[in-house]
Every structure is written in structure tokens, then in C-alpha cells.
Amino acid sequence: MIVRIAQYSGKRRLLLGIASIAAVLLAQQALTMFAHGRLTFLLIGASLPLVTLLFGALSGALLLGCGVAFGSLWMEPIGKLPVNGREDQIVLFAFLVVGGLLVAAGHQLAKVAKRAGMAEAAAHDAAARLLRVERDARHRFDVALNSAGVPFCILTPVVRDGKVAELRWDYLNAAAAQLFSQPAAVVIGSSTSYLRPAGWDADVLFDRLAPLASGGGRDAFDVRVEGDNGERWFHVVAASLEGSIVAWFGDITPRVQAEQALSNADRRKDEFLATLAHELRNPLAPIRQVAEILEQAGVTDERRRWCINVLRRQSAAMALLLDDLLDVSRITRGALTLRKGAVALRDVVDDAVEIARPTLEGKGHELVLDLPARPVHIDVDRLRLAQVLANLLTNAAKYTPPGGHIGLSARADEPEIVLSITDNGIGIEPDTLSAIFSMFSQVNRDHHRQGGLGIGLALSKSLIELHGGQITASSAGKDKGSCFAIHLPTHCKVLPSPIVIRETPAASLTTRKHRILVVDDNVDAADALTALLELEGHEVRTVYSGEEAVDILSHYSPEVILLDLGLPGMSGIDVARQIRKTPSTKDVTVIAITGWGQPQDRARTAQAGFDFHFTKPVDVVLLNEAIGSAFAAA
Structure with a gap:
């Protein structure tokens, strides 16, 4: 209390001193009423050092003055300030001297108390600042670790008989607390053998982390966890820190x-x-x-x-x-584009069946069609949808034992159009059902026996998705058959366009014989095509380079030029441009016979002046039709 009062302001201490002086004088008055005389200064003298110490030298001096005056009033003559008795004067003087000394001593003690109070206040402030710094540091520590989003923990080893017996959770950040099924307050202080993240192996944690507590150092390892949400992987980085272990648990599941x-x-x-x-x-x-x-x-x-x-x-x-x-x-x-148009659903099915017929008949399968009784027309790419259906029919034939049953049904009811291909073949295992539409995946692992590149279903899936639909697969299991279904949105169903009836030519377009020049640097390919054309009755010349083609045109006038694009030296594009610049050959029919069949390749040939573009290996019937149609149009 003395130290605390010493820190009060001077004004406050003076007021408190005056109040205490009044209390002392009242108490002294009560004492003198019963025992006056030599006891006149007893309570005042005893109070001088305490009042001075508590409330300052001014309060002590004021009490001393009041004491002298009080004593004078009670000495002979009583009630008057002047003191006549020699002994009373000596007592009063002695009180004044001793009281002065007590006031001086109290003043010194007050200084000491004030310094002690300042020291105590400084120590209190320092302790408060340290506590605040520690609290702020802990807050920053928590904020930093929680904002990291990576599980972090501190584990404390429990040593028994000089060995680490167990590890206890000492700290968890927010991310680490989410790994537990218990609140963090329950986890902290518990052993890793009793509480740990769901699916974690306690032995793995202890075996890898306990050596760090005793020997120090750093360790990093991966942990596989089987939880409720499936398989997860964590990369653990741990290190020793002043007898404890700090560890980060990074979720590396996406990377794995x-x-x-x-x-x-x-x-x-x-x-x-x-x-x-x-x-x-x-x-x-x-x-x-x-x-x-x-x-x-x-x-x-x-x-x-x-x-x-x-x-x-x-x-x-x-x-x-x-x-x-x-x-x-x-x-x-993203370079494949669909050529959509209104087509009868039955026509698409017929196209697909015709493509798959050799495989179906080769294995003696029974094909049953179940199509809508009324005509249904859909807005699709006829070639691509038939390609998908044929692929599914061929797959069904491949994976169904000889003499099997295959069904193709179609439904055009709301809210979608569904084409289903079912079989009673080898079926699909449940664990492989979800992966069969992946690239290079095959229903049967014995793909060398069944044949195929493993891209048919992936290609079919992509083609149907380009139509805005989806393709699904289902199977009851091994040897229980399978079902593949094509789902097309209902807006694919359209009304058919009016049919334009054209007259059929009375005779084939290729009955007329023509002079033809074949240009290809592949000798075998050029000679084989020449032989085929000669069998058709055409007059054919053959050269094997672009330069030879330009030279022969100076003395040979072909009606049709079959020109390869990838010629060494002068390319087929350059030859075609030269042909179109020369007046004598500018009207010759020029047909590209090439291995390049991308849309940009066809655009290049069109710009160079080619009349037709065929990719190798060329269909001779179509080639003859192109040759004949050019002259029929003329």
C-alpha cells in the first residue's frame, strides 16, 4: 500500500494527508481528555513518520505544527498557546526537535517508497509488455499456420525408462484439426496411439517420428491413407525442436x-x-x-x-x-466438324448393319432389329452416327461367342432418342466398366485375339458428344452380356426435307476412254495405278517427278492428270499451278492422288486449281466416276 500511495499525485497525497491529520488530531483530543499532560504528543508523535511516509513531507510538517500548537494548548496555562513552565517548554522543544527528525526520516522513506513504486510499476509494465508480446506472437503464429492451409502439429515425446514410450499431440493448426474426427481440444494432450487422423497407422507415425525426439534431425516420407473419401496421400516433413517434434502433413493426393x-x-x-x-x-x-x-x-x-x-x-x-x-x-x-442433315433413322441403322454384316455373318450371330414403326428422321451426321453404330455392332460381334444373339433397338420418345445394342457375350467386369471409354482401353485384355486398337469406344464417345449426346455402357457381369446405349437429345428429331427426284443416267459415266497422265514418285504406286487404268481401256502415260510432268506436257496432251502432291523437287501444287498458267493445258482435269487428306490440304489443292482430291489408297470406282463426271459436265 505504501508503494502504491507513493505513486499518487502531490495534490492527491496532500488531500489525503490533511484528512489523516484531522483524524489523528481527533484521536489525540479523545486521548487527552482522559490522560492529559505528558501524553499530549503521544499519538501525534507516533503518527508523524507514517503520515510523512504516506503523504509526503508537507503533510508531516503540517502535522508537526499542529502537534506543537495542540501541545501548547494543553500545557500550563491550559487553553493558551504561550507555555510558561520551564519543563513544559523543554518538552515542547524536544517534541519539535524529535518530530522534525521523524518528519525528515519519513520524507526519506517516502523517496525510497516512491522509487520502489516506480520500479514495481516498471516491472509490472515490462511484464505486461512481455505478456502482450507473447500473446501477439502466439496470435501471429496461429494466424500464419492456420492461413497456410497445410496441416501442422507439434508432438511431445513421453519418456519412460530412458526411452520414448509414446507421442502426445501438443499443438494442431486448423488444417490439422480437420483431419481428426474429434475437436482439437480433445486431441491436444492425448497419445497418438489413441487419437490420430482417420485411416492413419499409429505404428508408422511412432516409428518415423520417435527417433527424431531422441536423436534429433529431420525426416520426410509419404503416407498412404485409406479414409471414408477413398485413398489419400500425404507427404510428411518432420524435424526435432527442443525435445519436441514439429511436422507438416502436405496432401499430395492430386499429384500422386x-x-x-x-x-x-x-x-x-x-x-x-x-x-x-x-x-x-x-x-x-x-x-x-x-x-x-x-x-x-x-x-x-x-x-x-x-x-x-x-x-x-x-x-x-x-x-x-x-x-x-x-x-x-x-x-x-478440335478439328473434326460434323456434316449434319436430316436423315431417316432406319437409313442410318441400315448403313451400320451393312458395315458390320461381314463380322456378324462370319461368327454366325443372330441380329434382331427393333425400330419404331413410324418413320423417324433425325438431324445428325449420317456417316459418323453410322460409324458409331457399326463400331458398337462389331464390338458386340467380337466379344460374343459364335452363334450369339445381338439386338439393336431404337426409341424416339421424350425426352431423348436412344439407340441400344445388346448382346449375350462375355460381358464386362464391374471394375473395368468405367474405363472402357478411355483411349487405348479394351473390353478384353486379350486384344491380340480379338483385334482392334482400343480406340473405337473412345472415338465413338467423342463423336456422340459432338452431337450433344452421350454413350453409356452396362453389364450384369462376366459372361452375362452387355448393353451400349446412345442417347441423343430430343431436338435431334426433325421433319424430313422434300425429296428431289433426279433422272438416272442411261449409261455409265466411265464408258468413254481418255488420255491420262499419272505423276507419282512412288514407282510401285504409279505403275499399279497405271495398270488398273489401262485395264479400264484408258491411254495412260506415267512419269515420276514434277519436272518430268511439265516436260511431257510439251508434246503429250492428256485429258486427265492424276497428280501426287508430295513430289521431290517440284511439288504437285507447283505442277498444278504451272498447268493452269499454260494456255494449252489450263482446261485439263487435274485430280490430286495423295496421302494428305486434312481439310487444309483440300483447301490448298482447291486454290492450286485441282478439280478433285482423293486420298490414298484411292477407290478406283470413285476415281472412274470423277473422271467420267468431268467429261459428262463438259
Whole structure:
């Protein structure tokens, strides 16, 4: 209390001193009433040092003065200030001297008390500042760790018999608290063997973190967790800190999933390349063998016709493989566009059945169609939708044992148009059902036996999505068949356009024979095309470079020029431009025969003056129609 009062202001202390002086004088008056004389200064003298100490030297001096006056009034003559008795004068003087000394002593003690009070106040302020700094630091610590969004914790080891017996949670930030099914207040102070994040292995935590508590250092490791939300991965970085362990738990699940996806994609890519090599070798083998047969002497006409059929079938199979690859590439780059138009649903189904018929008949399957009784017309790309349906029918045929049952049904009711292909084949395992539409994925892992690149379903899915629909698959399990369904939005259903009836030509457009120039740097391809055209009765000349083509036009006047684009030196584009600049050849029909079939390639040939654009391998029937139609139009 003395130290606290010493910190009061001078005015406040003086007021308190006057109040205390009044109380002392009243008490002294009461004492003197009963025992006056030598006891006149007893209470005042005893109070002098305390009043001076508490309320300052001014209050002490005032009490001293009041005491002298009070004593004078009670000495002879009583009631008057002058003191006549010698002994009373000595007592009064002695009181004055001793009282002065007491006031001086009290003043010194007051200074000491004031300094002590200042020191105490300074210590209190320092303690308050330290507490505030610590509180602010802890707040910043919490804010920083909580805002990081990465689980962070501090664990304290419990040592028994000189060994770490267990680890206890000492601190959790907000992100770490979310890993527990219990509130953070419950977790803190508990052992890792009793409370830990859901799905975490207590032994893994203890085995990896306990050595840090005793030996110090740093450790980093990955933890796989099986929780309610599936598999998760955490990267744990832990270090020793003054006998405790600090640890960060970074959720690396997206990174691990991305790595697994890349690994799976790389594996599927390798499988795809192996399958592609296999599928390309399949048609190449009979083509090569047929070529060797045709080289033999004495080949009969029947054997030659058989060889021709084999070449056509196998080259068509290779062309389909390449078409699928190109379609996937176009869709991936967003370069494939649909050519929509009103078409009868039955016509699309007929196109698909016709494409898949060889496979269906080859395995002796029964195909049952269930189509709407009334005509239904839809606004779609007829070629692409038929391609998808044919792919699904072919897949059903491949994965159904011989003599199986395959059904194709169509429903055009609200709210969508549904085309379903069902079979009683080998079915699809539940764990692979969700992945069959992925690129390079196959229903049957034994793809070398079934054939195919594993891109058909992925391509079909993309084509249907371009139409604004979706494709789904379902199966009851192994050997229980499967069902693939194409869902098209109801707005695809349209009214048919009026049919324009045209007269059929009385005779074939290709009955007239023409002078033709073939230009291709691939000698085999050029000679083979020349031989085919000669069999049609045309007069054909052949050259193998752009420069030769320009030179021969100076003395040979063809009616049609079949021109390859990728010629060495002078390209086919340059040759076509030269032809169009020359008056004698500017009206010649120029047809591109090339391996380049992208839309931009067709645009280049059109700008260069080509009349038609065919991609290799060219269909001879279509080529003859193009040749004949050019002259029919003239």
C-alpha cells in the first residue's frame, strides 16, 4: 500500500494527508481528555513518520505544527498557546526537535517508497509488455499456420525408462484439426496411439517420428491413407525442436493421382503401339504373301481373282485403321466438324448393319432389329452416327461367342432418342466398366485375339458428344452380356426435307476412254495405278517427278492428270499451278492422288486449281466416276 500511495499525485497525497491529520488530531483530543499532560504528543508523535511516509513531507510538517500548537494548548496555562513552565517548554522543544527528525526520516522513506513504486510499476509494465508480446506472437503464429492451409502439429515425446514410450499431440493448426474426427481440444494432450487422423497407422507415425525426439534431425516420407473419401496421400516433413517434434502433413493426393494417371497413360500408350504394330502386320502379311503368289508362273484366273479379293479386303482394313487414328487426332485437336442433315433413322441403322454384316455373318450371330414403326428422321451426321453404330455392332460381334444373339433397338420418345445394342457375350467386369471409354482401353485384355486398337469406344464417345449426346455402357457381369446405349437429345428429331427426284443416267459415266497422265514418285504406286487404268481401256502415260510432268506436257496432251502432291523437287501444287498458267493445258482435269487428306490440304489443292482430291489408297470406282463426271459436265 505504501508503494502504491507513493505513486499518487502531490495534490492527491496532500488531500489525503490533511484528512489523516484531522483524524489523528481527533484521536489525540479523545486521548487527552482522559490522560492529559505528558501524553499530549503521544499519538501525534507516533503518527508523524507514517503520515510523512504516506503523504509526503508537507503533510508531516503540517502535522508537526499542529502537534506543537495542540501541545501548547494543553500545557500550563491550559487553553493558551504561550507555555510558561520551564519543563513544559523543554518538552515542547524536544517534541519539535524529535518530530522534525521523524518528519525528515519519513520524507526519506517516502523517496525510497516512491522509487520502489516506480520500479514495481516498471516491472509490472515490462511484464505486461512481455505478456502482450507473447500473446501477439502466439496470435501471429496461429494466424500464419492456420492461413497456410497445410496441416501442422507439434508432438511431445513421453519418456519412460530412458526411452520414448509414446507421442502426445501438443499443438494442431486448423488444417490439422480437420483431419481428426474429434475437436482439437480433445486431441491436444492425448497419445497418438489413441487419437490420430482417420485411416492413419499409429505404428508408422511412432516409428518415423520417435527417433527424431531422441536423436534429433529431420525426416520426410509419404503416407498412404485409406479414409471414408477413398485413398489419400500425404507427404510428411518432420524435424526435432527442443525435445519436441514439429511436422507438416502436405496432401499430395492430386499429384500422386496425376502420376498414376500418367503412368497408366504411358502403359496404355505402350499397349496401343504394340497393338498397332500387330494390327498393321495382320493385313500386311497376306498382302505380302499374295504378292509372292502373283509372282509365280502359271497362276490361274481363279487364284488371281482370289488374290485380288484378299488385297482389297486387307487394304480396306488398313485404311479403316488409319481413318480411326486420323479421326481421333482431329477430335483431340478440335478439328473434326460434323456434316449434319436430316436423315431417316432406319437409313442410318441400315448403313451400320451393312458395315458390320461381314463380322456378324462370319461368327454366325443372330441380329434382331427393333425400330419404331413410324418413320423417324433425325438431324445428325449420317456417316459418323453410322460409324458409331457399326463400331458398337462389331464390338458386340467380337466379344460374343459364335452363334450369339445381338439386338439393336431404337426409341424416339421424350425426352431423348436412344439407340441400344445388346448382346449375350462375355460381358464386362464391374471394375473395368468405367474405363472402357478411355483411349487405348479394351473390353478384353486379350486384344491380340480379338483385334482392334482400343480406340473405337473412345472415338465413338467423342463423336456422340459432338452431337450433344452421350454413350453409356452396362453389364450384369462376366459372361452375362452387355448393353451400349446412345442417347441423343430430343431436338435431334426433325421433319424430313422434300425429296428431289433426279433422272438416272442411261449409261455409265466411265464408258468413254481418255488420255491420262499419272505423276507419282512412288514407282510401285504409279505403275499399279497405271495398270488398273489401262485395264479400264484408258491411254495412260506415267512419269515420276514434277519436272518430268511439265516436260511431257510439251508434246503429250492428256485429258486427265492424276497428280501426287508430295513430289521431290517440284511439288504437285507447283505442277498444278504451272498447268493452269499454260494456255494449252489450263482446261485439263487435274485430280490430286495423295496421302494428305486434312481439310487444309483440300483447301490448298482447291486454290492450286485441282478439280478433285482423293486420298490414298484411292477407290478406283470413285476415281472412274470423277473422271467420267468431268467429261459428262463438259
